[in-house]
Amino acid sequence: MHSELSLIEQVKSGKLWDIPGGIHPPERKSLSNTAPIDLAPLSPCYYVPIKQHIGNEGALLVNVGDLVLAGQPLTNAIEGLSLPVHAPTSGVVKEIIPHVSAHPSGKPEITVVIESDNKDTAIKSKPIKDWHKAEISALTTHLQSMGVAGLGGAAFPTYVKSNPHKDIKLLIINGVECEPYITADDVLMRSFAADIIQGINILQHMVQPELVVIAIEDNKPEAVEAIKLAVTDQENIDVKVIPTKYPSGGEKQLIEIITGQQVPSNSIPADIGIVMQNIGTCFAIKEAVIDGKALISRVVTVTGESISRPQNLWVRLGAPISDLLSHCGLVAEEDQRLIMGGPMMGFNIMDIMMPVVKSTNCILAPSEYNLPSFGVEQACIRCSLCADACPVNLLPQQMLWYSKAKDHEKLEEYNLADCIECGVCAYVCPSQIPLVQYYRSSKVEIKQEKEDKIKSDKAKERFETRQLRLERDKQARLLKHKESADKRKKALESDGGAKDKIAAALARAKAKKASAGESEAVSSDVKTTDTQDKVAAAIARAKAKKQAQAQAESKSEVTPATVTTANTEPKDNIVETTETVEAKSAEQIKKDKIAATVARAKAKKLAQAAESEAVTTEPSQTKSAETVEDKSAEQIKKDKIAATIAKAKAKKLTQDKDQSEQK
Amino acid sequence: MYILLFALGALIALTVVFGAILGFASVKFKVKADPLVEQIDSILPQTQCGQCGYPGCKPYAQAIANGDDINKCPPGGESTIKQLADLMGVDAKPLDSAHGEEDVKKVAFIREDECIGCTKCIQACPVDAIMGASKVMHTVIIDECTGCDLCVEPCPVDCIDMVPLTDTNWKWDTLAISVKNIN
Numbered sequence: 001m002h003s004e005l006s007l008i009e010q011v012k013s014g015k016l017w018d019i020p021g022g023i024h025p026p027e028r029k030s031l032s033n034t035a036p037i038d039l040a041p042l043s044p045c046y047y048v049p050i051k052q053h054i055g056n057e058g059a060l061l062v063n064v065g066d067l068v069l070a071g072q073p074l075t076n077a078i079e080g081l082s083l084p085v086h087a088p089t090s091g092v093v094k095e096i097i098p099h100v101s102a103h104p105s106g107k108p109e110i111t112v113v114i115e116s117d118n119k120d121t122a123i124k125s126k127p128i129k130d131w132h133k134a135e136i137s138a139l140t141t142h143l144q145s146m147g148v149a150g151l152g153g154a155a156f157p158t159y160v161k162s163n164p165h166k167d168i169k170l171l172i173i174n175g176v177e178c179e180p181y182i183t184a185d186d187v188l189m190r191s192f193a194a195d196i197i198q199g200i201n202i203l204q205h206m207v208q209p210e211l212v213v214i215a216i217e218d219n220k221p222e223a224v225e226a227i228k229l230a231v232t233d234q235e236n237i238d239v240k241v242i243p244t245k246y247p248s249g250g251e252k253q254l255i256e257i258i259t260g261q262q263v264p265s266n267s268i269p270a271d272i273g274i275v276m277q278n279i280g281t282c283f284a285i286k287e288a289v290i291d292g293k294a295l296i297s298r299v300v301t302v303t304g305e306s307i308s309r310p311q312n313l314w315v316r317l318g319a320p321i322s323d324l325l326s327h328c329g330l331v332a333e334e335d336q337r338l339i340m341g342g343p344m345m346g347f348n349i350m351d352i353m354m355p356v357v358k359s360t361n362c363i364l365a366p367s368e369y370n371l372p373s374f375g376v377e378q379a380c381i382r383c384s385l386c387a388d389a390c391p392v393n394l395l396p397q398q399m400l401w402y403s404k405a406k407d408h409e410k411l412e413e414y415n416l417a418d419c420i421e422c423g424v425c426a427y428v429c430p431s432q433i434p435l436v437q438y439y440r441s442s443k444v445e446i447k448q449e450k451e452d453k454i455k456s457d458k459a460k461e462r463f464e465t466r467q468l469r470l471e472r473d474k475q476a477r478l479l480k481h482k483e484s485a486d487k488r489k490k491a492l493e494s495d496g497g498a499k500d501k502i503a504a505a506l507a508r509a510k511a512k513k514a515s516a517g518e519s520e521a522v523s524s525d526v527k528t529t530d531t532q533d534k535v536a537a538a539i540a541r542a543k544a545k546k547q548a549q550a551q552a553e554s555k556s557e558v559t560p561a562t563v564t565t566a567n568t569e570p571k572d573n574i575v576e577t578t579e580t581v582e583a584k585s586a587e588q589i590k591k592d593k594i595a596a597t598v599a600r601a602k603a604k605k606l607a608q609a610a611e612s613e614a615v616t617t618e619p620s621q622t623k624s625a626e627t628v629e630d631k632s633a634e635q636i637k638k639d640k641i642a643a644t645i646a647k648a649k650a651k652k653l654t655q656d657k658d659q660s661e662q663k
Numbered sequence: 664m665y666i667l668l669f670a671l672g673a674l675i676a677l678t679v680v681f682g683a684i685l686g687f688a689s690v691k692f693k694v695k696a697d698p699l700v701e702q703i704d705s706i707l708p709q710t711q712c713g714q715c716g717y718p719g720c721k722p723y724a725q726a727i728a729n730g731d732d733i734n735k736c737p738p739g740g741e742s743t744i745k746q747l748a749d750l751m752g753v754d755a756k757p758l759d760s761a762h763g764e765e766d767v768k769k770v771a772f773i774r775e776d777e778c779i780g781c782t783k784c785i786q787a788c789p790v791d792a793i794m795g796a797s798k799v800m801h802t803v804i805i806d807e808c809t810g811c812d813l814c815v816e817p818c819p820v821d822c823i824d825m826v827p828l829t830d831t832n833w834k835w836d837t838l839a840i841s842v843k844n845i846n
Contacts, residue, residue: 406742452708455809456710459709459710459809460720462790463719463720465791466790596777597777601820604820
């Protein structure tokens with residue numbers, strides 16, 4: 001407790017710490033931070049991806065053709081980490097299709113396409129007027145239903161972060177904005193300082209921290225001025241101006257700068273009593289609670305040397321980037337690159353129909369002269385510049401080695417998971433190795449590997465359970481057969497006459513069989529007119545049937561008997577059904593379908609028959625085949641036939657054995 | 664003589680005491696070693712496809728433990744062979760193409776309006792990933808399907824397709840974007 005108190009005291013005293021490494025890239029912020037925030041014109045069409053945050057997408061609430069108003073929810077938050085998305089303007093739901101997503105892959109994601117009616121009618125706002133007295137759970141639910149997510153870049157659902165269920169000492173508001181070119185938070189602080197402070201007050205009510213620190217880099221003096229003015233009458237809100245350095249704006253980096261404490265690996269700041277929110281998120285919280293508006297717009301910096309009017313814009317979420325570029329006057333050079341996000345952590349835009357989403361803070365169109373594309377990768381010279389520059393104290397050159405070798409175990413040993421993907425290592429590398437890209441792909445591979453492992457463990461469990469079940473069923477079946485055999489035996493014993501008769505019949509049958517030779521089938525023996533023999537034949541038939549069933553069930557070796565039934569029975573059945581359907585049914589489609597199915601089945605059966613003709617030879621054919629054996633010169637055919645005969649003989653032997661056993 | 668007896672007695676007493684302690688410790692602190700077959704089995708991809716020639720991954724693990732080749736598992740591919748080589752202390756070899764090629768991950772998909780409900784695929788599935796009953800349509804539980812291919816052959820109407828699984832995790836391959844001050 002003592003140390004925690006001294007933490008707050010220390011933070012209040014104004015001491016700042018430093019992070020290891022870091023770089024000072026050219027800032028280029030003056031391109032876009034001189035003009036006030038402008039409103040982007042309404043786009044004719046908006047593309048709203050239903051997943052714009054970390055977690056699960058919500059369930060769709062609208063259908064194609066529905067009329068929607070601005071701020072109307074398009075999805076419903078579901079279980080788990082989930083946020084709804086809202087209609088950015090009024091109009092008609094034109095389509096719900098996979099559309100290029102705001103992701104480096106551009107992988108299509110389910111998107112609601114809304115055609116604007118240019119009236120921009122909004123739904124009735126739902127403010128919480130007396131939020132000072134409101135329950136925290138009510139505010140949490142409200143933030144969720146308004147779709148508020150972290151606007152700093154990761155788009156983590158805010159309702160989770162603002163209700164941490166932990167004792168929070170310090171709330172840090174991140175206004176650092178350390179990446180070059182981006183000025184969205186800067187201009188927001190200049191123009192809407194009072195609104196941001198209102199948002200912070202709501203967070204104070206929800207999180208109950210002892211102290212709030214607003215951290216701003218010293219390259220934004222106007223923003224610092226505006227915020228300082230707005231907090232003059234506020235208690236427990238401290239404004240800290242920190243030295244400019246990239247990546248001071250990283251969550252864990254900023255905590256280290258403000259408190260001198262490091263967030264342990266695999267932990268979140270809340271574990272050490274700290275919560276961090278972005279400036280833009282505070283504004284969105286104020287809009288959601290006090291104005292009752294859902295998160296349908298955000299500030300986006302449209303900048304770069306190829307933009308003739310670089311500026312910050314209020315952009316409705318879902319607006320295609322092409323509209324923003326034409327509004328700001330893109331003068332494209334040859335092979336013009338377009339980047340979503342900043343130059344350090346952003347990604348190349350592959351399709352200008354990509355929509356603006358909750359995490360989009362910047363659209364960058366740099367000139368090749370000022371932001372040259374990556375050169376040819378050279379070999380690592382182990383200069384260790386990357387290790388010196390890494391803000392997390394990792395060993396990038398070692399990780400590059402293991403990343404190339406796909407040695408995931410070693411990568412985890414070298415704490416790849418702690419890499420914040422800031423891109424500093426790639427920036428300083430004299431060999432122009434895109435180090436951070438290697439780590440990104442390795443992270444994905446490790447994630448995939450873990451998912452596969454979970455899946456294979458599940459498959460193993462299911463396989464083993466199935467084996468157990470099959471074994472259990474087999475035992476149960478055997479037991480049942482044994483029981484019924486016992487019962488029959490008893491019944492026979494009680495009826496002495498019948499037993500004698502059967503015994504006599506069997507003895508006769510045996511004698512006959514012995515004289516007739518081995519190849520004769522048992523069933524052919526008992527075809528006499530004698531009534532006693534009929535009983536014996538019936539029993540033999542029943543037994544053969546039972547055995548065939550047992551074999552079919554246990555899916556053991558395919559016997560000629562089962563093959564013949566399988567070949568003839570379904571065919572007859574299906575033909576019959578088709579006939580009846582043709583006679584009765586009026587539905588042509590169904591008829592066609594069944595006919596097609598029959599045709600397919602027949603085709604397959606034919607193919608199979610052609611493939612394995614020799615294997616499925618019927619017993620009657622084997623007798624004639626025996627004579628062929630002597631004459632034929634074809635060794636292959638002979639072998640096959642011999643095998644079939646052997647099989648038939650083996651079967652008969654087992655049948656005989658069964659009979660003698662049961663006798 | 665007395666000294667000799669005394670020394671013998673002392674040694675016997677020590678033997679008994681330490682023997683008892685060691686015996687107790689060996690029972691109480693027994694480390695349950697992971698048998699080799701289990702370790703091999705945990706590396707194999709558990710598709711239970713039988714492409715290796717054994718009826719499932721566990722039997723193949725048993726066979727490897729008994730000295731069979733480690734390169735007979737196409738679904739596991741190169742990474743599995745590498746891990747097996749590390750475990751068994753042998754050289755990694757290229758995949759034996761007689762058992763198949765490494766392929767993209769697939770899952771079975773039943774064209775449901777063509778299914779006649781024969782239950783043959785259900786019986787063939789090694790991981791019970793197919794739902795359905797006699798004479799009603801069957802369907803594959805995508806999350807449970809290992810893509811082993813064993814249900815395709817028994818289908819009498821050929822209504823099962825192996826569909827490539829789209830990766831949920833996208834692999835980064837764009838080039839980095841760098842700020843370099845050349846002014």
